[in-house]
Amino acid sequence: xxxxxxxxxxxxxxxxxxxxxxxxxxxxxxxxxxxxxxxxxxxxxxxxxxxxxxxxxxxxxxxxxxxxxxxxxxxxxxxxxxxxxxxxxxxxxxxxxxxxxxxxxxxxxxxxxxxxxxxxxxxxxxxxxxxxxxxxxxxxxxxxxxxxxxxxxxxxxxxxxxxxxxxxxxxxxxxxxxxxxxxxxxxxxxxxxxxxxxxxxxxxxxxxxxxxxxxxxxxxxxxxxxxxxxxxxxxxxxxxxxxxxxxxxxxxxxxxxxxxxxxxxxxxxxxxxxxxxxxxxxxxxxxxxxxxxxxxxxxxxxxxxxxxxxxxxxxxxxxxxxxxxxxxxxxxxxxxxxxxxxxxxxxxxxxxxxxxxxxxxxxxxxxxxxxx
Amino acid sequence: xxxxxxxxxxxxxxxxxxxxxxxxxxxxxxxxxxxxxxxxxxxxxxxxxxxxxxxxxxxxxxxxxxxxxxxxxxxxxxxxxxxxxxxxxxxxxxxxxxxxxxxxxxxxxxxxxxxxxxxxxxxxxxxxxxxxxxxxxxxxxxxxxxxxxxxxxxxxxxxxxxxxxxxxxxxxxxxxxxxxxxxxxxxxxxxxxxxxxxxxxxxxxxxxxxxxxxxxxxxxxxxxxxxxxxxxxxxxxxxxxxxxxxxxxxxxxxxxxxxxxxxxxxxxxxxxxxxxxxxxxxxxxxxxxxxxxxxxxxxxxxxxxxxxxxxxxxxxxxxxxxxxxx
Numbered sequence: 001x002x003x004x005x006x007x008x009x010x011x012x013x014x015x016x017x018x019x020x021x022x023x024x025x026x027x028x029x030x031x032x033x034x035x036x037x038x039x040x041x042x043x044x045x046x047x048x049x050x051x052x053x054x055x056x057x058x059x060x061x062x063x064x065x066x067x068x069x070x071x072x073x074x075x076x077x078x079x080x081x082x083x084x085x086x087x088x089x090x091x092x093x094x095x096x097x098x099x100x101x102x103x104x105x106x107x108x109x110x111x112x113x114x115x116x117x118x119x120x121x122x123x124x125x126x127x128x129x130x131x132x133x134x135x136x137x138x139x140x141x142x143x144x145x146x147x148x149x150x151x152x153x154x155x156x157x158x159x160x161x162x163x164x165x166x167x168x169x170x171x172x173x174x175x176x177x178x179x180x181x182x183x184x185x186x187x188x189x190x191x192x193x194x195x196x197x198x199x200x201x202x203x204x205x206x207x208x209x210x211x212x213x214x215x216x217x218x219x220x221x222x223x224x225x226x227x228x229x230x231x232x233x234x235x236x237x238x239x240x241x242x243x244x245x246x247x248x249x250x251x252x253x254x255x256x257x258x259x260x261x262x263x264x265x266x267x268x269x270x271x272x273x274x275x276x277x278x279x280x281x282x283x284x285x286x287x288x289x290x291x292x293x294x295x296x297x298x299x300x301x302x303x304x305x306x307x308x309x310x311x312x313x314x315x316x317x318x319x320x321x322x323x324x325x326x327x328x329x330x331x332x333x334x335x336x337x338x339x340x341x342x343x344x345x346x347x348x349x350x351x352x353x354x355x356x357x358x359x360x361x362x363x364x365x366x367x368x369x370x371x372x
Numbered sequence: 373x374x375x376x377x378x379x380x381x382x383x384x385x386x387x388x389x390x391x392x393x394x395x396x397x398x399x400x401x402x403x404x405x406x407x408x409x410x411x412x413x414x415x416x417x418x419x420x421x422x423x424x425x426x427x428x429x430x431x432x433x434x435x436x437x438x439x440x441x442x443x444x445x446x447x448x449x450x451x452x453x454x455x456x457x458x459x460x461x462x463x464x465x466x467x468x469x470x471x472x473x474x475x476x477x478x479x480x481x482x483x484x485x486x487x488x489x490x491x492x493x494x495x496x497x498x499x500x501x502x503x504x505x506x507x508x509x510x511x512x513x514x515x516x517x518x519x520x521x522x523x524x525x526x527x528x529x530x531x532x533x534x535x536x537x538x539x540x541x542x543x544x545x546x547x548x549x550x551x552x553x554x555x556x557x558x559x560x561x562x563x564x565x566x567x568x569x570x571x572x573x574x575x576x577x578x579x580x581x582x583x584x585x586x587x588x589x590x591x592x593x594x595x596x597x598x599x600x601x602x603x604x605x606x607x608x609x610x611x612x613x614x615x616x617x618x619x620x621x622x623x624x625x626x627x628x629x630x631x632x633x634x635x636x637x638x639x640x641x642x643x644x645x646x647x648x649x650x651x652x653x654x655x656x657x658x659x660x661x662x663x664x665x666x667x668x669x670x671x672x673x674x675x676x677x678x679x680x681x682x683x684x685x686x687x688x689x690x691x692x693x694x695x696x697x698x
Contacts, residue, residue, distance in 0.1 A: 076605045
């Protein structure tokens with residue numbers, strides 16, 4: 001009884017080994033369950049859609065791509081274990097992941113040591129790609145959004161802007177710093193610089209002092225929790241100028257709390273499903289068809305782009321050898337992705353346009369894309 | 373009796389040193405799981421001293437692990453690379469940093485333990501839970517330790533030998549302590565605190581001692597973890613991590629070291645095993661789908677085990693010896 005089982009196991013293993021010749025294995029680690037599962041599920045769905053499409057179009061180098069996705073349960077400690085598994089057991093040629101920077105930072109040293117290229121779809125912490133030359137990202141890093149919003153403010157003809165920064169968040173401080181730099185470099189004026197801390201509930205003192213300075217707009221690069229309250233209180237104080245922000249504004253509760261008080265404000269983001277560009281609309285259509293009418297969010301779009309960029313690099317390298325694949329990835333230029341034209345710079349970070357969304361009518365509306 | 377256990381410990385350590393020689397040959401993935409087992413054994417056996425043998429309910433073990441992880445990482449990052457390279461140097465720094473992490477955690481255990489161990493049962497659980505959250509919160513704000521960005525850059529010093537050597541030492545210390553005349557105090561506190569006090573046992577002293585020792589070992593485990601994963605983040609030492617360790621203790625059987633070791637091993641392997649099962653292509657499709665939802669399966673297994681063996685996996689094995697002790 002035991003022998004046949006053993007034999008069939010051996011045969012099955014042999015069969016899979018034979019099959020493995022015709023496919024290129026790509027590893028993915030994502031938070032499919034746990035606290036950040038909504039991000040992980042989205043990026044995984046985008047990635048899976050991309051792999052399916054590439055295979056339907058004939059694969060890469062005459063072989064099919066095989067995506068091996070593992071769940072890290074949103075838990076620290078898991079990414080290292082999983083990436084070791086993907087590299088040593090599954091022998092993947094590259095690793096895709098993660099959304100959360102802390103998870104990417106855990107996996108990156110292992111990919112670097114094993115000379116396996118890793119592409120993070122959405123980790124915005126600058127330290128991620130500093131781990132080594134095998135670690136890439138296809139999203140912009142935090143400070144870039146500050147520069148983008150400065151450009152946007154200028155294009156609107158605003159000359160005087162006030163800044164309201166969350167001093168407890170690196171994210172907010174980084175955005176504010178680059179906004180001020182970009183805005184003042186081209187003749188703009190920062191008329192007021194106010195601060196608050198994560199968890200604050202009352203912003204009237206800061207807003208009153210900002211109101212007195214009569215700005216054309218207020219830059220508030222915080223997270224949606226505080227921003228919704230700031231919007232509400234600004235309206236109460238009779239401040240009519242628009243508020244500007246970054247992707248930290250994206251959150252279900254932003255409009256629930258703020259109501260219509262943020263109407264006419266703008267923020268930068270990675271992707272908008274309302275973007276009329278043909279590539280975006282095609283992607284939205286395919287995504288909806290595959291996932292029961294679900295509308296893709298920015299994580300899905302970034303997950304999709306990460307897989308496509310990897311496939312393109314394998315094609316260009318003509319091999320799955322780690323070192324050559326890394327060089328091909330590093331040479332990615334003007335890749336026409338769903339989230340815009342992506343170029344990887346010498347620090348392996350993406351240079352790409354951002355999407356500006358406006359608030360109005362109880363939702364977010366696509367306004368324009370701003371090139372770097 | 374003591375002599376024999378000492379010889380046993382030395383023999384075990386020598387075996388591990390020998391085995392460590394071959395550890396480089398195995399797949400890094402299995403190696404990762406092995407080290408995870410060793411670290412969980414240290415954590416669970418240490419916590420068993422508090423939750424099992426002394427009958428207290430601590431729910432914040434990961435907090436002490438965090439103190440050890442950050443303290444030892446800070447030590448190796450600050451002093452590790454100024455002492456020159458060479459295996460002897462780096463190993464010395466590493467082991468000293470581990471001990472430093474352990475002592476730091478023990479100190480934290482003392483500070484927390486002295487006031488809070490006057491509480492009992494549920495209240496103690498809540499206090500320790502609070503301490504876990506506080507240590508996480510402080511680390512999230514501590515700029516020199518990376519705050520919310522996490523701390524990285526440690527070299528990988530943790531190997532097979534050091535992990536299992538410390539696991540063996542933990543088991544040795546706990547078993548011998550509980551088996552000694554002095555150690556009967558722990559059991560007395562667990563069995564009946566009022567009676568123990570009436571017999572002249574300083575119950576607070578025993579509770580604090582158990583707590584501090586457990587914190588020390590948690591600190592060592594944290595140091596081993598930090599120098600294996602090479603990146604630590606406050607979120608990695610949250611309440612859920614503490615619950616993981618408590619589950620190992622309860623599943624193994626409170627106050628049963630052998631059971632706890634087996635439970636720590638099983639619970640470390642199980643999620644990874646289920647991961648592998650969902651990939652076996654010769655298994656029927658539905659079975660692989662079941663295995664894919666491995667965390668649900670894992671939880672179900674825990675419920676079934678607790679229903680069928682409330683005394684823990686090995687609860688009955690040493691039940692006889694325990695009754696003799698009592």
